[in-house]
Amino acid sequence: MTQLPFRHRREIPDCGIRTHAIVEAPLSAVAMLRDAPLPAGGPALPPRFLRHCDEQTVVAVRAVLNAIACLPEPLPLDRCGVVGAPCQAGRIATARSLAQLRVGGAVTVSPHIVPQCSLHSLAGAVSVALGMHGPHLGIGGGPDALAEGLFTALTLFHGGAAEHCDAVWLLASEWDTEPELDSSGEAINDPVCRAIAMLLVPESGAAHDRLTLTLHVPGTQSEAAERTSLADFCRALDMCAAGSALTAWGISCPWGVEVRLAARPPAARITSPRLREAA
Amino acid sequence: MSPVDRSTVEPVVITGIGAVTPLGCTFAEIAENLLAGRSGVQAIDAGEYAREPVQFAAPVTHIPTPLPDACGLSADEFERLGRLERLCLAPAASALVDAGIDRSRGPRIGLVLGLGAEHLKTWELDFLSGGSTVFGDGRDRTVVHRLARRLGLRGPAVTVAAACASSGYAMAMGRTWIDAGWVDACVVGGCDILSPTSIAAFYNLRALSRRSDDPAKASRPFDGDRDGFVMGEGGAFFVLERQCDAASRGVTVRGELAGVGMSSDGAHMVIPSSDPVHASRAIAAALADAAVSPDEIDYVNAHAAGTPVGDVAEAGAIRMALGDATDGIPVSSTKSMSGHMISGAAAFEALACLAAIDRQAAPPTVNLDRPDPQCRLDHVPHVFRPRRIRVTASNSFGFGGSNLCLVLRAA
Numbered sequence: 001m002t003q004l005p006f007r008h009r010r011e012i013p014d015c016g017i018r019t020h021a022i023v024e025a026p027l028s029a030v031a032m033l034r035d036a037p038l039p040a041g042g043p044a045l046p047p048r049f050l051r052h053c054d055e056q057t058v059v060a061v062r063a064v065l066n067a068i069a070c071l072p073e074p075l076p077l078d079r080c081g082v083v084g085a086p087c088q089a090g091r092i093a094t095a096r097s098l099a100q101l102r103v104g105g106a107v108t109v110s111p112h113i114v115p116q117c118s119l120h121s122l123a124g125a126v127s128v129a130l131g132m133h134g135p136h137l138g139i140g141g142g143p144d145a146l147a148e149g150l151f152t153a154l155t156l157f158h159g160g161a162a163e164h165c166d167a168v169w170l171l172a173s174e175w176d177t178e179p180e181l182d183s184s185g186e187a188i189n190d191p192v193c194r195a196i197a198m199l200l201v202p203e204s205g206a207a208h209d210r211l212t213l214t215l216h217v218p219g220t221q222s223e224a225a226e227r228t229s230l231a232d233f234c235r236a237l238d239m240c241a242a243g244s245a246l247t248a249w250g251i252s253c254p255w256g257v258e259v260r261l262a263a264r265p266p267a268a269r270i271t272s273p274r275l276r277e278a279a
Numbered sequence: 280m281s282p283v284d285r286s287t288v289e290p291v292v293i294t295g296i297g298a299v300t301p302l303g304c305t306f307a308e309i310a311e312n313l314l315a316g317r318s319g320v321q322a323i324d325a326g327e328y329a330r331e332p333v334q335f336a337a338p339v340t341h342i343p344t345p346l347p348d349a350c351g352l353s354a355d356e357f358e359r360l361g362r363l364e365r366l367c368l369a370p371a372a373s374a375l376v377d378a379g380i381d382r383s384r385g386p387r388i389g390l391v392l393g394l395g396a397e398h399l400k401t402w403e404l405d406f407l408s409g410g411s412t413v414f415g416d417g418r419d420r421t422v423v424h425r426l427a428r429r430l431g432l433r434g435p436a437v438t439v440a441a442a443c444a445s446s447g448y449a450m451a452m453g454r455t456w457i458d459a460g461w462v463d464a465c466v467v468g469g470c471d472i473l474s475p476t477s478i479a480a481f482y483n484l485r486a487l488s489r490r491s492d493d494p495a496k497a498s499r500p501f502d503g504d505r506d507g508f509v510m511g512e513g514g515a516f517f518v519l520e521r522q523c524d525a526a527s528r529g530v531t532v533r534g535e536l537a538g539v540g541m542s543s544d545g546a547h548m549v550i551p552s553s554d555p556v557h558a559s560r561a562i563a564a565a566l567a568d569a570a571v572s573p574d575e576i577d578y579v580n581a582h583a584a585g586t587p588v589g590d591v592a593e594a595g596a597i598r599m600a601l602g603d604a605t606d607g608i609p610v611s612s613t614k615s616m617s618g619h620m621i622s623g624a625a626a627f628e629a630l631a632c633l634a635a636i637d638r639q640a641a642p643p644t645v646n647l648d649r650p651d652p653q654c655r656l657d658h659v660p661h662v663f664r665p666r667r668i669r670v671t672a673s674n675s676f677g678f679g680g681s682n683l684c685l686v687l688r689a690a
Contacts, residue, residue, distance in 0.1 A: 078545065081543075082543075088418060089398070090398065090399060091398070091413060094398070094399055094402050094413055095413045095414055097476065098402070098403060098406045098476070101328060101475070101476065101479075105328060106325075106328050106329060106330040106475060106476075106479035106482070106483075107330070107479075107483070109330075109476055109480050109483055110480065110483070111480055111481075111483040111484035111485075113399070113480045114396065114477060114480045114481065114484075114678070115484075115548045115549050115678045116548070117396070117399055118396040118399060118440060118442065118678075119394070119395055119397065119398075119438065120395055120442050120678070120679055120681065124548060124678060124679020124681065125548065125679070127679060127680065128544075128545055128546060128547060128548055128680060131545040131546075132545050133542055133544070133545050133557055134541075135441075135448075135541035135681070135683075136441070136543050136681060137439055137440060137441045137681070138439070138440035139437060139439060140437065140438060141397055141421055141438055141440070142398075142418065142421035142438075143418045143419075143420060144421070148437045151435065151437065152439070152452070155452060155456060155459065155461075156455075158459040177416065178415075178416035178418060179416070180414075180415075180416055181413070181414040182414070183414065185414070253435065254424065254436070255433060255435050255436060256433075257435070
């Protein structure tokens with residue numbers, strides 16, 4: 001095999017971030033978030049749509065809705081794809097289900113457990129809730145989900161996967177610390193669930209977007225990469241978006257490449273919406 | 280975004296195949312069983328958590344132990360791995376051996392694993408064996424990273440989930456990585472495992488067949504008497520690489536991954552849309568990506584799992600995408616024999632397409648005694664149909680309205 005270079009992958013951004021939103025909600029507040037009023041002027045959800053969804057999905061859907069509310073002009077959502085990168089989603093529902101299984105047998109298993117607590121569930125819920133017809137897929141599922149989700153979203157800009165897509169929603173979510181559960185599956189702590197929603201648009205249409213993502217491949221590949229937490233990434237994104245001194249941030253993938261978040265120089269910037277909501 | 284113009288990129292071909300399925304663990308054995316119409320469905324012992332006294336499924340009855348050179352583990356070490364990891368590692372290692380690829384180039388070989396509910400299954404199987412991981416607060420790396428390490432692959436490694444289309448999305452993702460120059464070769468595929476909770480959840484959702492008489496008759500895609508699907512387990516893995524690299528290595532090319540089409544219904548978390556437009560768009564996109572017209576398709580491997588709603592929706596999508604050519608294209612569902620392997624289904628059915636190309640025959644849909652008039656297609660009931668097969672299409676649809684079509688072409 002030829003040792004092909006990672007051709008023209010180093011300097012040109014792969015995409016712009018058209019809008020983003022971060023939502024943080026303690027577990028005790030997620031129940032309220034399922035039925036909370038939606039952002040004004042944004043799309044509606046099907047009735048009781050979030051009733052059976054996993055907590056990470058509930059928080060991520062809210063992040064998408066908040067990000068949409070901040071768009072300077074409406075975007076046709078039906079031409080969007082979705083990449084959902086949760087971390088250990090579905091653990092509370094699974095624990096409850098297994099505790100019930102032990103007591104009541106297979107008849108107690110909820111039919112919602114597979115469609116709502118699998119790796120694809122977050123992306124599927126957003127796709128269904130907002131009527132998106134681009135491809136949707138779940139990525140990662142473990143502690144490296146953020147890096148894997150970023151890498152995968154960028155791959156969609158390079159293949160037929162994104163045909164008929166104008167943009168891709170990248171969603172990442174995780175608990176700040178994992179829920180501690182008793183033997184019935186009830187949480188005994190109140191961890192914070194954090195989700196970020198970013199609307200990625202191809203570079204060709206992102207000249208005016210403040211924030212960009214670029215896949216950077218070092219000349220020599222490193223073996224081990226330090227993991228970037230979702231909390232750190234959210235902070236960096238906020239700082240870059242706010243025009244602080246921080247203008248770039250790298251997220252290392254476990255296999256040695258890096259996804260670079262960057263803010264364009266001020267002259268090239270236009271005001272980009274940003275909203276952070278703490279439930 | 281525009282799709283890649285495939286006339287400007289090197290074709291991506293399949294040079295390695297590995298499988299662990301209810302119908303066998305080698306390409307030859309699986310191809311033979313598919314054409315013979317043999318069923319892998321049997322009555323299983325679901326233990327104390329059985330949903331019904333008699334439960335049918337298509338389990339993997341034997342996981343072959345890879346040679347130590349292939350996965351870095353002795354036979355004893357391999358047997359000590361969890362079942363899910365063994366179900367993934369054995370066929371992935373087998374695919375690499377089949378491709379004869381030089382793994383010293385680890386950083387340039389990627390791995391995309393289609394696996395939809397890894398944590399759900401891992402937590403459950405741990406719980407059922409007396410563990411309590413699900414109640415703890417640990418965060419372990421996912422199985423794809425353990426696979427990559429054992430296989431000596433140090434390129435990108437990602438788990439992809441799109442419900443029942445997961446392993447097909449993995450194949451699509453691997454091809455994209457090769458197109459983009461991020462890897463020289465990629466191990467792609469997917470696998471799934473039977474578990475009491477998954478069987479109970481699909482049963483309680485009324486998605487599973489409730490037949491309890493003859494296991495081999497339970498999976499009945501497109502038949503008027505179908506009443507749901509039968510779960511299977513296992514899956515398949517492939518090694519993808521550029522055609523020019525395969526030629527320079529002088530290896531056997533099993534087929535080309537010529538086209539990929541994807542879309543979403545955006546309609547319901549479980550039920551496929553009754554409007555075939557979005558599923559048909561995935562099929563049409565795959566044909567366009569492969570630069571083939573409908574009348575060039577020689578065989579369609581349908582997703583058709585045997586659910587009353589899903590089979591009708593797919594028949595409509597096929598007819599909408601293929602138009603007048605539909606009546607001359609044999610369509611079959613190999614799930615009638617293999618059961619529904621969930622995350623592993625799309626890769627297994629891609630393998631079935633390669634078998635159709637290799638044997639120049641369309642595999643049958645067994646149990647298709649009385650085709651549903653709402654599923655008006657050129658079915659292949661009961662016995663295989665010999666014919667010239669050069670271009671095939673394989674559909675996969677999943678929860679959340681995920682639609683995928685792969686076009687596989689003879690080398």
